[in-house]
Amino acid sequence: MTSRSEILREKMEELIAVGALAPGQHLDETELAARFGVSRTPIRETLIQLASMGLVVMRPRRGALVAELGPHQLVEMFEVMSELEATCSRLAARRMTPADHVRLLAAHLACREARDASDPDAYYYKNEAFHEAIYAGSHNQFLLEQTRNLYRRLRPYRRLQLRVRDRVGASYEEHDGLVQAILAGDGDRAEQLTRSHVMIQGQRFADLMASLPQLAAGELLAPGAAGRTRREGAPAP
Structure with missing residues (x-):
């Protein structure tokens, strides 16, 4: 309770x-x-x-x-995040059960529905559930806990990325390739795709840095979100 x-x-x-x-x-x-x-x-x-x-x-x-994160610290944390999630995906490709596959596909479908609705806030929560399904599918409790902890630390910045033009659509397409690799049991491919999906560099990093003033000004908050608690399906504490 x-x-x-x-x-x-x-x-x-x-x-x-x-x-x-x-921040x-x-x-x-x-x-x-x-x-x-x-x-x-x-x-x-x-x-x-x-x-x-x-x-x-x-x-x-x-x-x-x-807490605030500077550009250098953000890059370092996303770098570690990408490695943790890549490991989760590699293990998930090897260890997911048929029931795990059903949960992953359901989370992927929910992301598609949010994408089609052009709702980045809804996609943000469905995206959390999608990644959580992969963490759980690794069947490594210690890895799951460490990955969740860092995910929580980066939540404001991951959410902000989804406000960048066309990022939701690109994120979903990246998910699609990852799902196919996991279902095929291709751990190496799943690891590679996840690392690229999570890591911020190049234009993605420039876009995030340009958007940070919105976060500092509180412009990231969607209408009515102040009273919103963690949505069902998001990573648990």
Whole structure:
């Protein structure tokens, strides 16, 4: 059963992911307590948890703020992310069961429906479920946990990438090739495709850097998303 502290952490994590709490923003405990209808104690505990995840920075005597990533750190983290996910895909191609294949195909279909609806916000959540199906299909719990942790840290930036023109369509096409490789049991191909899919470089990196001011300004937040909690199917804490 999910505890109140877990629910609060998930809500704040989601606000950071969608840009409602923007990188560099000061997090006032009193304001947050009023916002969520709780005392300052659970807010403080939640901020400590988020700090342990790298989403928040705790500053002695100056309070907390939403963590920011510089260009160099972003590249390094996406580089590691691409390797973790590539390993998940390689193992998934070897280890997925028929039931795992059904879940992967269902997640892929959901991504296509969001793409066809031209809804990048919906695609973002369906995309999370798609990647989660691959993580689970690796059947390596330690790898799954480490990959989820870094995915959470990069959520605002992965979401932002989907706002770049034509990125949703390109992402889906990359998924399609990956699905075919996994279903065929071609681990090497799945690994290669995933690494290219996740890594940001060249024009993709330039597009992300050009879009960062939107994230800092809170423009990433979709209408009504402030009260949205983690969608069903997204990577679990």
